[in-house]
Amino acid sequence: MTSFLQYTIFGIILGAGFAIAATGLVVTYTTSGVFNFAHGAVGMIAAFSYWELVANHHVPVVLALVIILLIGAPIAGALVERVLMRRLHGATAERPIMVTLGLLVILTGVATIVWSPKNQYQLSPIVSGSFRQVSINLQYQQVLTIGIAIALVIGLRFLFSSTRTGVGLRAVVDDPGLLAMSGASPDAMSQYGWILGFVMAALAGVLLALTQEQTGISIVAMTLLVVNGYAAAIVGRLKNIPVTFIAAIVIGLLEDYIIYYALPHLSQGLNSDITLALPMVFLFIALVMLPSVRLRAVGRLSTVRVPRMPSGKESLLGGVAFFVLAVIASVVLSSAVVRGTNLLNLGGEIMALGIVGLSLVLLTGYSGQVSLCQFSFMGIGAFLMGKVAGGGSLLGLVAAALVCAVLGALVALPTLRLRALYFALATFAFADAVDQGFFQDSRVFGGGINVGRIVLPGLSFGGNRSEFLLLSAFFVLVALLVLTIRRSLFGRRLVAMSDSPAAYATVGLNLAVTKVAVFAIAAALAGIAGGLYATVNGTVGSSDFDFFSGIIFVLFVTVWSIRTVSGAFLAAVTFVVLTTFWSTGLGLVAGAGIILIGRAASGILGIDRLSTLLPLPWVKRASGGGDSGTLAGIGITPMGGEARVAG
Amino acid sequence: MSPVDEPRLASEPNGGGLPALTVSQVSVSFGGVSALTDVNLVVPPGTVTGLIGPNGAGKTTLFNVISGLQEPDRGAIHFFDTDVTMMKPYRRARLGLARTFQRLELFGTLTAGENVQVGLESTVKWWQWRHLRKALWRNSGAESARGDSTAVDALVGSDALAVTTPDRLLAEVGLGGMSNEQANAMPTGLARTVELARGLAIGPKLLLLDEPGSGLDEAESQALGTLLVRLASTGMAVLLVEHDMELVMRICDRILVLDFGHVIATGTPEAIRSDPTVQAAYLGAGSTSGGTQ
DSSP, X not given: OHHHHHHHHHHHHHHHHHHHHXXXXXXXXXXXXXXXXXXXXXXXXXXXXXXXXXXXXXXOHHHHHIIIIIIIHHHHHHHIIIIIIGGGTTOOTHHHHXXXXXXXXXXXXXXXXXXXXXSOOOOOOSSOXXXXXXXXXXXXXHHHHHHHHXXXXXXXXXXXXXXXXXXXXXXXXXXHHHHHHTTOOHHXXXXXXXXXXXXXXXXXHHHHHHTTTTTOOOHHXXXXXXXXXXXXXXXXXXXXXXXHHHHHXXXXXXHHHIIIIIGGGSOHXXXXXXXXXXXXXXXXXXXXXXXXXXXXXXXXXXXXXXXXXXXXXXXXXXXXXXXXXXXXXXXXXXXXXXXXXXXXXXXXXXXXXXXXXXXXXXXXXXXXXXXXXXXXHHHHHHHHHHHGGGSSOHHHHHHHHHHHHHHHHHHHHHHTTSOHHHXXXXXXXXXXXXXXXXXXXXXXXXXXXXXXXXXXXXXXXXXXXXXXHHHHHHHHHHHHHHXXXXXXXXXXXXXXXXXXXXXXXXXXXXXXXXXXXXXXXXXXXXXHHHHHHHHHHSEEOGGGGOHHHHHHHHHHXXXXXXXXXXXXXXXXXXXXXXXXXXXXXXXXXHHHHHHHHTTSTTSGGGOSOGXXXXXXXXXXXXXXXXXXXXXXXXXXXXXXXXXXXXX | OOOOSSOOOOSSOSOOSXXXXXXXXXXEEETTEEEEEEEEEEEOTTOEEEEEOSTTSXXXXXXXXXXXXXXXXXXXXXXXXXXXXXXXXXXXXHHTEEEOOSSOOOOTTXXXXXXXXXXXXXXXXXXXXXXXXXXXXXXSSGGXXXXXXXXXXXXXXXXXXXXXXXXXXXXXXXXXXXXXXXXXXXXXXXXXXXXXXXXXXXXXXXXXXXXXXXXXXXXXXXXXXXXXXXXXXXXXXXXEEOSOHHHHHHHOSEEEEEETTEEEEEEOXXXXXXOHHHIIIIXXXXXXXXXXX
């Protein structure tokens, strides 16, 4: 009984930390309409800043908290709102997803440079000491966390329901124009919201960091610790603070009970996998339990100027020309070595990643479904390629395609009734759960699994040149397939579904079937890409498909152009080149790219004018308030006149 | 198309069988605010029924309930003899229920022709080889349906219009030669007409039109009236929400008036025009012209 009580209290303490994180998310969403994927990263930066000040420079705790919570976080929040978010007002939900993901990878990138992951970062409690109650030792720090969580919930509830400022903060999302007519400044209200959100993220980061007393804090763990808050915020439908608080406490309790009661009965490996994947599992369950979203006629026409679709003949000629160039490159670069890697092998990686990019063109570019888990399917494909028929067999590719297609359908099925943000969150949860619970398991990739080169009857692809050409041929074939799909009846349906789901349904088309089909096809393509990727260097490991790399790659495809084959290829080139020469800067470049490109309709390949890229405060939004493009969230924004430079 | 010469004031709508649409005691509320209260409505085949009322009266909500985008709190919707109250929108469309939207819901990044083509192909199974084969060589767009009218005719299965390819269907609604225009680049009036053509493409038995005349000039409005009357003459039931009273009074067989979610009057255009309740609530007290808006 005592241990149950102890676990219950610890669960409540854990949940209180999640509650602070979750209410911060709700505050940001309520006041801006944006789900801040960088919320955890902001908390992580705050936690490391706290370590820097208190542990490294011996700044008094109170002064450190003042610097972080009352100076640093508000300034950062105000800047993010002013420079990045204000120009997104009126955009559909997808667009801020990409921008906040960009912010996420920038912050983690900066943190990696400033605080080397090789070092240990230990923190001491803000208030030390403990007391004993009902045979349980409670630390004052833990009581403080619970007290802060409760005070925040009560305070925020009061702010939003009983004060003029709070009503203004909520109203700015519903109708900024109407708010302005009442004499309040929508921009100022929005900025207050972001300031409040950042302060709460920072507070959650510091308090959650203090719960990591034994293990120390790490960049990835701190960034993802907030994911438990995601699940609670989703249960509260991103607007109800008391429900969010209760959900966070319940999740804290559940996590504690599972860890202490259920997991000890499992094997050590499985125990570890489940512990790591639990936050994402909770998030996925929370998403699945959400009620179906009602189809709405939004009454907004996509204003995206689409790239011209090449005819079948043009596509084929382009494919042949690409392959001829690949043959020439294979001859010229056959013996070139960069950083110990044959250049043709890097080329092979580019081709394989290019296929993942093509899967995103199909899924996100054409059908508007934001997926953050294509690298998960890629990793599963690589794993199967190494295990099926002894590795390096075409059967492995077939298995990769089939298994990933089925998995893709299974991920899509329970979540396809949700709106874009929740769908993206579901893929986010799936990607991290697969990474933490499967890829990181030493029994899966271990130190890396060996995958032989593909062998066909009478043909050997053992040499680097033939391997490169094989992967180039695969890239060309998949590119032709994607373009063919776009020209087909199915392709028209994908674009139609993206442009107006309500109209799509009312002309007699089944949204669910189309979504599952395109998700399964895209997953199969990513699985094939993973299988091919595995054959390039002969070995693959979990780090090849980690969660953050997957997000960064999505951002690169968006930056170049998620609607074109060229965009997919150039994203792969950028990713491989940066990974080879400046892996630390991978997230920084992707994040900066997405923030800059957020203004341009079809990525870099669709830029009309350089000025459209500048996220400067004096670069005004077009009349109409932002982007009405249904693919806006993936960086596809109205072209030709959205941005105007004042003066 | 030529303007309608005589008003259609049919007091006895054609079609002696089942009504195309029967709305029974439908109520909808949003967070305690009642949007529709016990609404009853019957739309016989081969007629144009007008649905009028001030802004916020509940007209679009009723359209959403009929087309399946909004679930009613209570009441029932019958499409001929089929209870469609809980049916998903795409299933209703497959039965022959098409609609347009008050605020445009076009497939904006597709061309006008492709918009119509999506409607024409709505019952086609995309994985069939004959459709994939076309995509191998042809460019995307309306061209792919040209010269294949037999197949498309079979798909449409409608005797409402003798047009079955995107180009021909667009021409029929007055948009000849505009098949390759990107929908989101078209003026509002034309875009509304594309939406109408897309609705017709599924071969509807019941057509719900939410302010189709908005953004049209007088000549275009006349042509729209002619088209709707022609559609009704083929047996199609048309339910029309429209603020252009001249158009409504001219082409509708019956009119239903909504106010604050309640049906306050039903009847022929003449009866509605002279109904004091309607005049007070909608047209304005003292007005008898019916020519407002």
